[in-house]
Amino acid sequence: MNDTALYHVLSIKDLTVFRGAAKILDRVTLALAQGETLALVGESGAGKSTIATAIMRLLENARVTGSATLAGEGDLLTLSERKMVKLRGRRLAMIFQDAGTALNPSYTVGRQLSTTLQRIHGLSKSDARKQAIDLFTSVGINDPEGRMSAFPHQLSGGMQQRVMVAIALAGSPDLLLADEPTSALDVTIQAQIVRLILKLTRERGASCVFVLHDLALASQACDRIAVLYAGQVVESGPARDVLERHRHPYTKQLKSCVLEIGAKDLVAPEGTVPSHDQMPNGCRFCTRCPRAVARCADETPPLVPARPTATGPLDHHIACWNPE
Amino acid sequence: MIVQTLSETKAPVTEQPIFELIEVEQVFEVPKPGRSLFSRETVGLRALDGVRLNIRKGTSLAVVGESGSGKSTLLRVLLGLDRPTGGRALYRSKPILEGRATGVEFARDVAMVYQDARGSLDPRMTIGALIAEPLRHFKIVPRQDEAARVSQLLDRVGLPADAADRYPSGLSGGQVRRVAIARALASEPSVLVADEAVSGLDVSTQAQLLILLRSLQRDMGLTLIFITHDLGVASFLCEEIAIMYLGRIVETGPTDAVLDAPSHPYSAALRAAAPQFFEPLSEPLSGEIPSPLNLPAGCRFSTRCPKVQDNCRLKDPQLGKLGPRRAVACLHPLEQQ
Ligand SMILES: Nc1ncnc2c1ncn2[C@@H]1O[C@H](COP(=O)(O)OP(=O)(O)OP(=O)(O)O)[C@@H](O)[C@H]1O
Ligand SMILES: Nc1ncnc2c1ncn2[C@@H]1O[C@H](COP(=O)(O)OP(=O)(O)OP(=O)(O)O)[C@@H](O)[C@H]1O
Numbered sequence: 094m095n096d097t098a099l100y101h102v103l104s105i106k107d108l109t110v111f112r113g114a115a116k117i118l119d120r121v122t123l124a125l126a127q128g129e130t131l132a133l134v135g136e137s138g139a140g141k142s143t144i145a146t147a148i149m150r151l152l153e154n155a156r157v158t159g160s161a162t163l164a165g166e167g168d169l170l171t172l173s174e175r176k177m178v179k180l181r182g183r184r185l186a187m188i189f190q191d192a193g194t195a196l197n198p199s200y201t202v203g204r205q206l207s208t209t210l211q212r213i214h215g216l217s218k219s220d221a222r223k224q225a226i227d228l229f230t231s232v233g234i235n236d237p238e239g240r241m242s243a244f245p246h247q248l249s250g251g252m253q254q255r256v257m258v259a260i261a262l263a264g265s266p267d268l269l270l271a272d273e274p275t276s277a278l279d280v281t282i283q284a285q286i287v288r289l290i291l292k293l294t295r296e297r298g299a300s301c302v303f304v305l306h307d308l309a310l311a312s313q314a315c316d317r318i319a320v321l322y323a324g325q326v327v328e329s330g331p332a333r334d335v336l337e338r339h340r341h342p343y344t345k346q347l348k349s350c351v352l353e354i355g356a357k358d359l360v361a362p363e364g365t366v367p368s369h370d371q372m373p374n375g376c377r378f379c380t381r382c383p384r385a386v387a388r389c390a391d392e393t394p395p396l397v398p399a400r401p402t403a404t405g406p407l408d409h410h411i412a413c414w415n416p417e
Numbered sequence: 418m419i420v421q422t423l424s425e426t427k428a429p430v431t432e433q434p435i436f437e438l439i440e441v442e443q444v445f446e447v448p449k450p451g452r453s454l455f456s457r458e459t460v461g462l463r464a465l466d467g468v469r470l471n472i473r474k475g476t477s478l479a480v481v482g483e484s485g486s487g488k489s490t491l492l493r494v495l496l497g498l499d500r501p502t503g504g505r506a507l508y509r510s511k512p513i514l515e516g517r518a519t520g521v522e523f524a525r526d527v528a529m530v531y532q533d534a535r536g537s538l539d540p541r542m543t544i545g546a547l548i549a550e551p552l553r554h555f556k557i558v559p560r561q562d563e564a565a566r567v568s569q570l571l572d573r574v575g576l577p578a579d580a581a582d583r584y585p586s587g588l589s590g591g592q593v594r595r596v597a598i599a600r601a602l603a604s605e606p607s608v609l610v611a612d613e614a615v616s617g618l619d620v621s622t623q624a625q626l627l628i629l630l631r632s633l634q635r636d637m638g639l640t641l642i643f644i645t646h647d648l649g650v651a652s653f654l655c656e657e658i659a660i661m662y663l664g665r666i667v668e669t670g671p672t673d674a675v676l677d678a679p680s681h682p683y684s685a686a687l688r689a690a691a692p693q694f695f696e697p698l699s700e701p702l703s704g705e706i707p708s709p710l711n712l713p714a715g716c717r718f719s720t721r722c723p724k725v726q727d728n729c730r731l732k733d734p735q736l737g738k739l740g741p742r743r744a745v746a747c748l749h750p751l752e753q754q
């Protein structure tokens with residue numbers, strides 16, 4: 094594990110996050126190879142944004158254990174804040190889920206991008222402005238010069254999202270965390286932005302973690318997929334394994350809820366995720382799982398290879414006592 | 418229970434549209450590009466331009482289209498939040514703003530789920546208080562039944578009862594979305610206008626909400642106006658679809674018919690870009706996305722249209738009938754098989 098970890102841009106081990114008594118993430122283990130794209134999918138509230146925010150060390154009011162090792166830097170969870178300030182925007186960058194709230198409403202979007210460029214690259218004001226216009230152009234903002242002086246509320250949701258993409262790419266990060274970067278966009282622009290993010294990250298061998306809800310899009314954009322349920326990774330591995338040869342009952346349920354165009358039948362899964370004070374000790378899916386067996390409620394299934402040959406950390410893994 | 422009260426407000430489906438938009442135009446004055454810091458020069462941004470739309474009572478309409486094409490602006494006009502700068506916007510044959518000004522009925526009857534769900538909720542209020550607010554404001558239930566109704570609404574949108582004591586900041590993006598839906602349903606509206614109401618949700622939560630919305634719409638006669646980027650969602654939930662591009666509705670009709678055989682080239686591009694398992698990501702449309710400050714001459718899609726012909730750059734096509742229930746704004750609509 095230790096020597097393979099060298100080739101991993103990011104290696105998350107047993108990442109656990111508490112908020113008060115609630116265990117929001119429970120021993121999340123994930124690895125990301127260089128140049129690779131990983132999709133985090135799963136129930137809302139499963140902790141996808143928490144993983145991304147924890148890696149950025151921007152979680153507030155939370156107790157974090159485990160490790161998240163960025164190649165060449167060490168464990169992000171224990172680095173000094175000074176070091177983190179240096180890394181953010183340069184080696185690591187994040188596109189936030191709520192573009193509307195992530196942008197500062199009282200500054201123009203041009204100024205927000207320019208100050209980021211000035212801070213990261215030490216550019217002069219006029220150079221930063223030029224580069225900002227170029228970046229706006231490259232993320233497909235029409236009339237980039239005019240939009241420099243727009244305030245966030247004057248832009249459509251999709252346009253705000255592109256501004257976020259531009260800001261995140263400003264420092265050419267090695268690892269981009271994109272938390273639903275396109276869920277506010279129409280499908281043509283979505284495809285364009287995802288292509289753009291992949292192109293810009295691949296060109297420089299950077300890696301990318303996408304939080305996505307659209308499993309079809311995940312299959313198109315990502316090499317690997319990790320499925321989360323209530324703070325636990327329940328299945329992970331190459332996209333085809335997870336989407337077509339999945340063995341975890343929750344992954345199966347997720348897949349059956351995908352709506353293809355023209356579909357009129359949809360069976361909604363029963364129930365909801367238990368609240369944190371009622372979270373089962375064992376497999377957190379056990380309150381809704383059709384395959385639950387006796388030990389499921391009390392014993393947490395470990396994340397293990399889904400078949401005997403899947404031994405590497407990037408291979409197909411599942412956490413289930415009674416898999417499909 | 419909510420179900421029953423809603424059904425009392427159910428009216429027979431009539432042909433009289435509940436909303437009618439006639440050549441609606443919404444122009445925002447925005448700073449002139451490149452103006453100097455102290456200049457006050459502005460230019461008009463045509464966020465809506467010649468929008469024609471009829472919405473029948475009891476129908477479900479999906480509004481899809483390019484980001485920035487004016488979908489949210491259209492909803493604001495429908496809700497009477499903004500006065501259109503041109504054309505007429507009618508609710509039950511009366512100007513929407515008049516309806517809105519004459520009392521609480523419009524506000525109760527037409528409920529909204531905003532695109533920015535988190536931003537639409539006061540962060541200092543608990544979820545329970547947020548949902549109780551419309552209950553109280555519209556006098557939906559007596560005070561002593563309030564708590565019970567709140568937990569019923571939470572249950573309806575799939576949130577645990579203990580969510581009532583939490584604050585929006587303690588909820589995930591998807592959970593916040595459910596709160597916004599619960600709040601909109603609280604006033605027992607007959608029209609629900611939703612801007613991207615399920616877009617941030619995982620597919621299983623989405624499935625639950627879509628089934629809920631479909632049953633409210635079908636069984637209780639709720640009129641649903643639903644902005645979505647997901648064509649699968651549009652085709653599951655909505656009988657009709659309106660496709661927008663740069664401030665205009667460019668195609669309308671029954672959802673399945675339009676998605677099976679789009680007649681506007683932009684609709685076809687949208688259809689082709691819908692994510693499909695393990696297919697390569699779709700090629701983007703070529704050409705510049707025009708600025709809404711400077712619409713292209715002739716057809717507004719002509720700068721990117723794969724079917725563009727010479728006359729497209731001269732004449733601006735209006736939305737016109739194409740068969741009994743379909744309409745398209747294109748000089749050379751795609752062949753219907
Ligand atoms: N600031 C906070 N304080 C307390 N709990 C929080 C806070 N933010 C999130 N949570 C809780 O942490 C859990 C994980 O939230 P997170 O936002 O990571 O989910 P997510 O997987 O990103 O969901 P979504 O798909 O809806 O965005 C949820 O149960 C949520 O209620
Ligand atoms: N208050 C405003 N002032 C100036 N321009 C505005 C304002 N509101 C919207 N616009 C502009 O009007 C156009 C339509 O915006 P709108 O928000 O309606 O788009 P949308 O179709 O909802 O997009 P999205 O899918 O990205 O949410 C955009 O060009 C936007 O920048």
Ligand code: SF4
Binds near residue numbers: 384413
């Ligand atoms: S461990 Fe048990 S409850 Fe959990 S998914 Fe597997 S079978 Fe279901």
Ligand code: SF4
Binds near residue numbers: 682717718748
């Ligand atoms: S009018 Fe011409 S340019 Fe416009 S959509 Fe039709 S074919 Fe394309």
Ligand SMILES: [Mg+2]
Binds near residue numbers: 141143
């Ligand atoms: Mg999230």
Ligand SMILES: [Mg+2]
Binds near residue numbers: 249250488532612
């Ligand atoms: Mg919008």
